[in-house]
Amino acid sequence: MSFAYARPESWESAAALLQDATSQPLGGGTDLIPLIREHQQSPTRVVDLRGIAEARRIVRMDDGSVTIGAAVTLRELALDVTLRESFPALSEACHAVGSYALRAMGTLGGNLCQHVRCWYFRQGHECLRLGGTHCSAQRGENQYHAVFQQGPCVAVHPSDPAVALHALEAQVHVQRASGARTVPMAEFLAPSRERLDATTVLAPGEFVTAVTIPAHSSGGVQLYEKSMQRGAWDFALVSLAALRRPDGEVRLVLGGVANTPWRVTDSIEEDLASGGLAAEDIETLAQRALYDATPLAGNAYKLDIAAALLRRAMGRLVTS
Template sequence: MNILPDFRTLRPASLNEAVAALAVDGAEPIAGGTDLLPNLRRGLGRPQVLVDLTALPGFAGIAVAADGTLRIGAGATLEALAEDARIIAGWPALARAAVLVAGPSHRAAATLGGNLCQDTRCVFYNQSEWWRSGNGYCLKHDGDKCHVVVKSDRCYATYHGDVAPALMVLGAEAEIVGPKGKRSVALAALFRESGADHLTLDKGEVLAAVVVPPAAGWRAAYTKVRIRDAIDFPLAGVAVALKRDGDTIAGLRVAITGTNSAPLAVPVEALVGGAWDEAAAATLVQAVRKTSNVLKTTLAGVKYRRRVLLAVGRRLVDDLWSGR
């Protein structure tokens, strides 16, 4: 690791001040810093100003409205999410996804906003400056070629956030605040499948909060596969939300992470209205296979990640279907 580059830090006291500070070229937000600072110490980025979002009033709030809607400020820590009794009771898949991120000391500082907006990762990118220079750099940073898909004109770095897929299957929306005001989008629309440009936030925009509707009959779960169970990014992660009506699937949502440049919803609408049986499981596995694009972006083998993704996806629906 290098020493950190020189930058100024601003600690705005209001969201408007933060947005104004971020509109300036060379400015970037920082929250817990658990993703950004290790990257800067590897020479991945040269911000002139870091705008610290952790002093914004109400930014870390977690509230449940009278109609049962959950609103989580982007500055809420993952530890707070994982330990909040209302979230554990009403949206356990979210609490589970949060507690599976990194290690306890990371989660004490890491925020929801930082988790969702974390950078994409790749074996050719998350390396020291001298390692990357020896390799001629890469398309994501300082270079002009992708070492994963040679001849590609886009970067295939992978999104490995745990919390996004859980929020996607829960039907969450992202509240975004920027120079043009406030807007809300479905959580999936915060992302695009491009390793070097995977967020749809415009210059100066910050993720302000996430709004999650009441569970209303949906049961959901999130699971991930990682090399070190104590602390590691997902090599593959799957979230599922299921509504069961007797022997019929009344609703099904599936989202994956760790496989593509964005967390992705898997199209599974064809399964709604049918039973959960071997044929349905085969259709699900086929849909997950088609949606995912596992490439050599991690040290773990591609075949292993593909197979384990399909296996945990199916197992998660099995478990939810049988009430486990």
């Protein structure tokens, strides 16, 4: 369980260190260190990105877009006054993460790249993500798992900010030693049918440097709602980021229901944007949004929660 520690001061040095496939980026360590302790991951070196000044900055551009460095903490994001005014869905999602201590330690990059919370994976049981032959949760304890099946693994991605950033149409900036690319947040998390060795589309040696939220997602009506079993300090059973942008477009993205944040179909978003809806229309739209769900034995209750969150959010979007 021993590993080396490096704290580069530039993206270039970080990229050079991370070229070695046995090195891993480190943010706050709140997920990586427990995974190393539990022998789920075993890097020979961790590369702490918090020493890079640019990684800790929130930069506002004149056009109204904002770029957030990968090492900015969730607490800083939750408290930032400009973000709260322009992108309240993200502020609320960051505020909804875990406890005060987790928000103070956890970074945006680490939160987006954190691993699944499925207990079969975390406790080293039979699990496809650990090289096993089947997903134990499919027929086992699956009350916290997916209701929209992207399979073969049925774990949901635990990040609250990822759900808000998907709705806000954020772009994720990715770097490697040989160059850089930008990935839409909507494509950054990988469904398990695409890969089981990671929860993101990052290739070996790649890491997140920043996330940009476009100006067109600024303002309007925005909310992030999260339903939890314990009421606080917990992962989402179901969450919802809902926006009505100043240009009239609506975005609805559910969390806790699939391997990746789940955008409600655009025909429902369009119906909502067209306005003039009565309470029974909203009820119909909420039911339609969940029509394709195929819950597992233990988690049909998530559909009731999702419907309630959708009804409430849609009501607010049409009346605000």
